[in-house]
Amino acid sequence: DTEVTQTPKHLVMGMTNKKSLKCEQHMGHRAMYWYKQKAKKPPELMFVYSYEKLSINESVPSRFSPECPNSSLLNLHLHALQPEDSALYLCASSQDQLGNSPLHFGNGTRLTVT
Amino acid sequence: GESVGLHLPTLSVQEGDNSIINCAYSNSASDYFIWYKQESGKGPQFIIDIRSNMDKRQGQRVTVLLNKTVKHLSLQIAATQPGDSAVYFCAENPHAGNMLTFGGGTRLMVKP
Numbered sequence: 188d189t190e191v192t193q194t195p196k197h198l199v200m201g202m203t204n205k206k207s208l209k210c211e212q213h214m215g216h217r218a219m220y221w222y223k224q225k226a227k228k229p230p231e232l233m234f235v236y237s238y239e240k241l242s243i244n245e246s247v248p249s250r251f252s253p254e255c256p257n258s259s260l261l262n263l264h265l266h267a268l269q270p271e272d273s274a275l276y277l278c279a280s281s282q283d284q285l286g287n288s289p290l291h292f293g294n295g296t297r298l299t300v301t
Numbered sequence: 302g303e304s305v306g307l308h309l310p311t312l313s314v315q316e317g318d319n320s321i322i323n324c325a326y327s328n329s330a331s332d333y334f335i336w337y338k339q340e341s342g343k344g345p346q347f348i349i350d351i352r353s354n355m356d357k358r359q360g361q362r363v364t365v366l367l368n369k370t371v372k373h374l375s376l377q378i379a380a381t382q383p384g385d386s387a388v389y390f391c392a393e394n395p396h397a398g399n400m401l402t403f404g405g406g407t408r409l410m411v412k413p
Contacts, residue, residue: 188393191344206387206413216386218399227403227406228406229403229404230345230346230390230403231403232400232401232402235398235399235400242398243398248340250372267349275343279344281399284398284399284400285397285398285399286399287332287333287352287394287399288399289335289347289350290399290401291347292330292337292345292346293344294342294343294344295343295344
């Protein structure tokens with residue numbers, strides 16, 4: 188079992204829907220990440236939060252909106268998505284963003300946009 | 302058996318044999334490297350990491366080798382087991398700030 192918990196495991200949404208992905212960790216990590224992974228491809232970085240502040244946005248379209256309510260929680264709000272946004276969305280955390288430390292990943296949310 | 306990353310994305314080995322998975326990284330400034338294992342339906346799972354001031358690091362049944370001269374990373378798995386079947390990704394940290402960039406991945410298939 189992973190120490191990073193993501194909900195829901197699966198999500199199907201229409202292009203006009205608004206939904207949110209949730210991520211939680213209780214390892215005391217102060218950096219949290221969203222990655223997107225298409226089938227048979229490596230994960231690609233979307234956002235990084237460090238000490239609850241957004242530190243990196245990898246030119247992600249505004250239809251994806253991250254939020255970090257506290258040091259344990261990370262959300263990804265979705266609105267007006269396109270079918271090509273269908274992918275596995277992975278949340279990860281690490282001790283901090285200052286030094287080199289491994290990222291711990293959740294099992295992801297499998298998103299299908301219809 | 303040995304793979305050469307993107308040129309051979311699937312590596313098939315016999316149970317009990319040793320496996321070698323290779324990765325060519327792109328940024329000579331990268332100072333931290335990680336190998337991840339991803340099983341079907343799961344997120345990447347940390348296997349082993351290595352910093353650029355080392356050229357070898359060993360874990361349980363796994364060894365990572367780093368050759369900075371040719372920007373090459375390899376993962377050796379001893380006595381490969383069916384449970385090792387998965388996709389393996391190398392990842393590098395090319396910038397300050399712990400932002401990992403993943404390589405293309407290699408699928409390891411273990412034949413019983």
